[in-house]
Amino acid sequence: MAIVKMQKLGICALNRNRKAILETLQSMGIMEMRLEDLGETSDLSEKDTQAARSKYEKRAACFEDALTLLKQYPGGKTGGLFSGKEALERSVYQEAIRNRHQFNVEVADLLSAERKIQECGVIIQKDENLKESLTPWRNLDIPMSMTGTRKTSVLIGTLPGIWSTEKVLATASGSLSEPAAVFCEILSSENEMTCIWVLCLADEERSVEESLRSAGFVRPSLPVTGIPAEVIAGCENEIREQKQQIENLKDRIASYAGERENFRIMADYYRTRAEKYRLLGQIPMSRNVFFLEGWVPAAQAERIGQFLSEKYGAFVETEEKREDEIEPTLLKNNRFAESAEGVLESYGLPQHGKVDPTAVMSVFYVFFFGMMLSDAGYGIVMALICSILLLKHRNLDRGLKRFLKLFFFCGISTAFWGFMYGGFFGDVIDVVAHTWMGVPADTVVLKPLWFAPLNNPMRLLIWCLFFGIIHLYTGLGIKGFEMLRDRDITGFFSDVVSWYLFLTGLILMLLPTDLFHSISGMTFVFSDGVSVSARACAAAGALMILLMSGRSRKNWAIRIALGAYDLYGVTSWLSDVLSYSRLLALGLATGVIANVINMMGSMFGSGPAKIIIFIVVFLLGHTLNIAINALGAYVHTNRLQYVEFFGKFYEAGGRPFAPFHTMTKYIQIKEEK
Secondary structure, three states: OEEOOEEEEEEEEEHHHHHHHHHHHHHHOOOEEOOOOOOOOOOOEOOOOHHHHHHHHHHHHHHHHHHHHHOOOOOOOOOHHHOOOEEEEHHHHHHHHHOHHHHHHHHHHHHHHHHHHHHHHHHHHHHHHHHHHHHHHOOOOOOOOOOEOOOEEEEEEEEEOOOOHHHHHHHHOOOOOOOOOOEEEEEEEEOOEEEEEEEEEHHHHHHHHHHHHHOOOEOOOOOOOOOHHHHHHHHHHHHHHHHHHHHHHHHHHHOOHHHHHHHHHHHHHHHHHHHHHHHHOOOOEOOOEEEEEEEEEHHHHHHHHHHHHHHHOOEEEEEOOOOOOOOEEOEEOOHHHHOOHHHHHHHOEEOOOOOOOHHHHHHHHHHHHHHHHOOHHHHHHHHHHHHHHHHHOOOOOHHHHHHHHHHHHHHHHHHHHHHHHOOEOOEHHHHHHHHHOOOOOOOOOOOOOOOOOOOOHHHHHHHHHHHHHHHHHHHHHHHHHHHHHOOOHHHHHHHHHHHHHHHHHHHHHHOOOHHHHHHHOOOOOOOHHHHHHHHHHHHHHHHHHHHHOOOOOOOHHHHHHHHHHHHOOHHHHHHHHHHOOHHHHHHHHHHHHHHHHHHHHHOOOOOHHHHHHHHHHHHHHHHHHHHHHHHHHHHHHHHHHHHHHHHHOOOEEEEEOOOOOOOOOOEEEEOOO
């Protein structure tokens, strides 16, 4: 439950050590760089590193393309979301870097092979299209470019519809006064189109072609001069050659499958280099020295300064935060509370000088999530899945690892509340016992350790509201703690103690009433002293709120009006408390749906075949139920934190600590002992 104290450092060193210092800071991943525009009047300058940065970005992209390509080959599949980064010894990493030129050559060859495969594919597609367009002309045994001889003419083309030889001859010679010497051959007739070639005397070509054109004759626009059958055979040969070349190229690409690890190392190496040169181009420098400024955890500031001074002769000094600066926020919590940091970050990080509520929030988060899902079987399944993933994949991304840890703890809480309510995959134990084991139907096998919400929902509602009041009181208490720490004694009594008195008094006044008894079925009888004290607390709290809420105003009329408005805020407290009834609603929904699934599975009877039906219904139904209700519990637990709990004290506005670090996607360097 702490925000790490940050210290601003200024570094000045010789230009010849610039790259080495940056690489050191990048590998340490402990300093957030602060870079500002130098302005036109500054005597300092920035080095143009765009060319080097672009070069390394392109090389990283080439290795990424190679890895993407290799995914299509055996061994290319990764573990997906839960694969994590590969833990790598530093010696292996450095060995790969020494051989980077060889890997660049291999990647260039691999990508060249892929480009050639694409070129072969284009050629194959072109030949396939040509083959398809020439298929209707396959029976033509003269070149497509043939126009005739000195005394004869050849007409090659198509006619719309299905034609016979006689009809073509009649049409071709229809405009001639005497019987013409015309020869016709039907090459193909399909798709409402007839391919023909006609031989006639050269002197009669014009008349014959005009007669055919009147019937829709069109010469082909194919870019072919040879005999169609021969051209088709040539296309088929070329397609076979291109396909064989593709297979050879694929074998060539597959031969690099064993280099995947080295390619991943190189992708991360060049990505890291590009990031270093990005920063290098923004560092202010003079002719001989350069300057760095940034934030580090205060506990590490002295060590970093001493290391840079001793190894590189750098001048390092601590600097004070300027008035308009916001320190980056870095949280530090125990393992349990750390799992809920992602929930807080999604709402907003706290600023320095404020309380980090993660530790307190994490307890309520897990507690309420378990109450909402509230089935022991579901909780055990969640906890087992999360624990297996955490044990199997130890190098997961930090955010995903925290998420799995949070759901592991939520699973344990769910199992706890499930046993408290007597729910284990709904009432499956009772259903199995009654249906297949002969246990009397009125016998409860798995009894709740506390009580069954389905039998007494109002009792659970009261407890939910009670837990909600504790949650809200805790939030108000954190607000009071911040005020006391800031020595705002007046604010502590006016804005915190007054509400504690007012709300507690109202609650104590409500408990012994007939209204509360009719709703809850519970009876409270207080002594006269307690009743008087409750009324006194409520009156004192209301008076303090009325008089002190508008204390910043000197005009008492405005002050009283503001106090009355704040006093009306008790209605928002009522709505906040009622919001915790969702603990009851979601808990009941999970149990009811689970029981219905069990009833549906067992309604067919107790025969052997019916057991299979029950198992299928059980697996499908409960899988869907746990998915839907776990999502609902997650959403509504977040809402209780964001709206009800944080609304009482929390002010976000912090910015996350973003240190200059190695930009790795695939690997994680293990420091050798």
